Amino acid sequence: MEPEPEPAAVEVPAGRVLSARELFAARSRSQKLPQRSHGPKDFLPDGSAAQAERLRRCREELWQLLAEQRVERLGSLVAAEWRPEEGFVELKSPAGKFWQTMGFSEQGRQRLHPEEALYLLECGSIHLFHQDLPLSIQEAYQLLLTDHTVTFLQYQVFSHLKRLGYVVRRFQPSSVLSPYERQLNLDASVQHLEDGDGKRKRSSSSPRRHTLLRAPAPELLPANVAGRETDAESWCQKLNQRKEKLSRREREHHAEAAQFQEDVNADPEVQRCSSWREYKELLQRRQVQRSQRRAPHLWGQPVTPLLSPGQASSPAVVLQHISVLQTTHLPDGGARLLEKSGGLEIIFDVYQADAVATFRKNNPGKPYARMCISGFDEPVPDLCSLKRLSYQSGDVPLIFALVDHGDISFYSFRDFTLPQDVGH
């Protein structure tokens, strides 16, 4: 017999069933990961032999890793069956170490959620059957990830977190109110919306010839003078009534003036003046007032400044006087939004890795965070969704996982109240 080749050096072409020797070789091969980096990144090809060699080595390593056949001992695999109608996987043999943080018991049976089963399959911990035939990983992806169970995006986030060591469970809304909620005494009370405004009165408009001048009121005329109505048509014809063409500058000036200037005829005090003399007297009074009292354009109006001079005793007091906007918090009013469904939902509860040793599935404690998962192209949640989800999450921070073709980034929107800053 020829000398047997080194077990670890045996190379197995893909797609073949392994022989016994090959299986043993696979079991005893080195478990060490190759060094990941071969030096700093090159940004441009430089045609050198050294660069070509580095590239070749990188590629070769990658292919070697990908081509490795996964070999497990049949006895150490837990048998499991996929139940598509019920949407879970039932274990046919007793669960292994993974049972501490994964799976659930029901009707005396050990069961796994589809995402957990798929993850364990990828880890090489279970043997997954469907209709008495073992499923390949590709088949498992196809069958287990549906819209009714867990979507592909959600699975990607699940396995990403699992591989980092987190414990990831399905979302359990906490039945205990957080201390904050108890403090607020929140109920699903619905606010009453007031009715809208009453109908507006229709303004009457009487069509009139614009050149017709009414007779003046008799009481305004001297005793022996009679007034009469007249039509100024003939006079208008003698006037140049062409529309004045304004230069651009003049037009801009008029527009600006229209914004900032008051029509003097709209002033009620001016309207009360019945003669030119009375108007002049009004102007004089105002002039005197201006020099005596504080600014009438600020203080003599329906809307006055928030702070009056006598109130400015200290910066803190001033801030108090000008604080008219109310602060609100995310959970406020969140209860009545629960009726809304559709859109984003909380999917997972996440616990930190160092909690694994003491983790009890029946009493997991407060999660480290809760996850909502969405594609990167989907719209950002509006305030309505933020409030609803954060209310559901209670006092556990909420994280949004965005999946962009396999790249996952995480963002959180957290309630905040800027503290008052006085007395530096």
Next chain:
Amino acid sequence: MAEAVFHAPKRKRRVYETYESPLPIPFGQDHGPLKEFKIFRAEMINNNVIVRNAEDIEQLYGKGYFGKGILSRSRPSFTISDPKLVAKWKDMKTNMPIITSKRYQHSVEWAAELMRRQGQDESTVRRILKDYTKPLEHPPVKRNEEAQVHDKLNSGMVSNMEGTAGGERPSVRGLHHEDGSQHIGLLHPGDRGPDHEYVLVEEAECAMSEREAAPNEELVQRNRLICRRNPYRIFEYLQLSLEEAFFLVYALGCLSIYYEKEPLTIVKLWKAFTVVQPTFRTTYMAYHYFRSKGWVPKVGLKYGTDLLLYRKGPPFYHASYSVIIELVDDHFEGSLRRPLSWKSLAALSRVSVNVSKELMLCYLIKPSTMTDKEMESPECMKRIKVQEVILSRWVSSRERSDQDDL
């Protein structure tokens, strides 16, 4: 805890200013109830709010950091003084700006051009300018109290006759005082406060000596500073954003805004500013909210957001928050001023993190029962609620021991 934690603002390493006051109004228990305070004056010029009075500018910027100098990066600090010359002549110990002869010539030419456009004929222009730009011994005394100061200055200059810069000898030559001459070339006459009517112009000493000097003999270039009057002065004004201006008028009652000499009422401003800037009401409400918490909001244009929040003011701390403002209705929905996608949100988040700021979304919640008529007055703010949300990025692969809060 699901709420975001407040992080104390980062103090700037080098602070060049002293803190005067949080707001440009006097505080004090001993003021009687009817005690007035000074009302500053601003004008609407081309739909912008401009403050021209130098004293007002000083107060408004120095106490609360309102506004921006139109010729400066933030604090109005424009000067025509040439920094290189100032460094060269630093022993002169003068407050007057020091400019090059060329720069002075430009001023003279601009003033001449202005007068020509005003219809003055050439000979008048030349005569006036010649008279105005005559060299002076020292700035003419306007009040008796200043005489001593100016004399000291003059004697100080005389005692520094020995030049220090490369063999040059500084000297200030001058003739008699000028009093009561007309102010030419002033853009806006009036009380401007301390200004730089008098400048020191660096000019070359008169003609060179023999032309028959050997080619490798260096000509000693002697420069000196001559005090002259600047016929074309440039004044820097303070520009207030619409939000800052409205706050000073409505919240504090310490500013009056004039349009063509008529002061504007609060309601008028509220309406007119909305015409100029359609989203004014939304941005103003957020501005007012942050000011009422004692923070200093400035414009957030640099980082793609609406506001930057500073504690105390830009000279003291780095901005802590970069704020995006949105107005929504009672059902917490609304057409957004800037509809965000995850891509743009991620970009804004990255930018903010790179400049050590936290990204804040500020939602202004308007009750659905609020009518448009109610919105026509700033009193509608009493019914508006504010929801602040901090957006932050979480890195899943961070070392587990590192993770303090999310």
